[in-house]
Amino acid sequence: MAQFLSHLTLLTSPVDIDRDQARREAVQELLKPEYARESPVDRVTRAVDQFLGDLLDQESVGAVGSVAARIVLVVLVIAAVVAVVVIARRTAGGGAARQEGIFGDRRRTAAEHRDAAERLAAEGRWAEAVRERLRAVARDLEDRVIVDSTPGRTAGELAAEAGRALPAFASDLAAAARVFDDVTYGEVPGTAESYGVLRDLDERLRTARPTLGAAAEAVTP
Template identity: 60%
Template sequence: MTPLGREEAQRRAAEELSKPGYAHESLLDRLYRTFQQLLGDATDFAPGGSPVGALLAALLLVLFVVALVTVLVWLARRSARATTAPGDLFDGRAMTAAEHRQAAERLAAEGRWAEAVQERLRAIARDLQDRALIDGLPGKTADELAAEAGRSLPAFAEELAAAARAFDDVAYGGVPGSPAAYAMLRDLDERLRLARPVAS
């Protein structure tokens, strides 16, 4: 059997790959085929299959695996950042209670009540954390905040639960927010700042 020239082999490969069976090739199959082609090209590069060709093939294999792992890690991290757990009180920003209050007042002045409600509850949460009335906040939901703060400040437990519901309604329930909801949270925030915890 006469060996095929490079151009003839490429033509036959293109004909083969244009058949309907290859139209729905999976990503893994495509990656494997590309990798096989790269290995073949690397070994063809060195005449007579010398050790240099084998070394080049091994180097390509290592580079391919490193690139694949890098892409998979990047995709996993991106996916983890994009999927914040429903109910998560904070959205990754590190702001002080005063900064959250300022943002809430600005949003309220603009009539953006849903966002103003969220920022005001974040101000409450940050203030309670700063005063060591609740534990650290990463991943904490509004309901968890209300339950934990309610143990330290039992006189405010019902109001904190109502504030958590208002936050969840506007953040996840599609409720547009209102001046009344914001006023309730602002009043609660101001009274909580003066409150002292009950000794356990």
């Protein structure tokens, strides 16, 4: 951020920079060990900072030295800062959500998850209904010992394990996991159709039984 502010200062002051010297200093800076460990947000920040530095060198000032051009540069800096903040928040929020797995803090039965899903669907809260219906699927499969009860399991992990025990449902389980991830982490709006996919799968799975060979393969380390 301090680097952005320094460039903003340069926008309103004369610039006298030797291009070759600036490039040599930039190369030396990038050779420092800390750049090998920088985060994606830091890389974006540094790229924008370098871009502004190039625009403000001695040869560029003649082309962008007007007041209008300087205003545009300020707007670009502000937009870049906002973009970096948004990316950082989404990355942090997405990471925290994924670590929670399918279930929340409270343990519910499969029937309770189904009831909650139907209430949410009746209210048109489709994304929440999708999440509750997949939780019903997961709890039902755990209760029938088709999959292990694993804390923090993701939708994809559930689909993979259940798909090995119930090969005929493998593709449907994978599709349901994608729907869950889309509405939970991908900011995709839930719909009546996506909820219908989860509800239909849940109903069909309730009477499904793994074959002997598939069940043995599912529990093999």
